Amino acid sequence: MPEPIRVRGSVVVPEAELQWRFSRSSGPGGQHVNTSDTQVELRYDLAASAALPEVWKLRALERLAARLVDGRVLVVRASEHRSQWRNREIAAARLASLLAEATAPPPKTRRATKPSRGMVERRLENKKRRSEVKRGRGPMRSD
16 A cells, blocks of 8 residues: 555555555455455554654543553454455454544533523423323213
């Protein structure tokens, strides 16, 4: 992959920080599978990376802690296709999406608000209407 992996905005992971490994893949392919190293393993040392801002790096290390090998290396595998090139593209895309998701800022905290008076009245009116509809479905009684 000559082009670097784009995380978010202008932040990219350069090719020099990535380690590619190739091995034989299982699955369809016939005799081709027995001779070709099509499975791709992409390793990225997140803790030692200079490409990510420090805040993003800490956030990603915390959020991806369960996926990291030795607490620092992120490993992505791809073996869906018979072509090594396509598996490389998939592994790079997975790494980019994982990093983008892990470095995203936390969502804004929700501030509690009260419903407007009109909204409360409409809700209660709808409840009364539904109640009348359901009461009308019962057996006819003569009171």
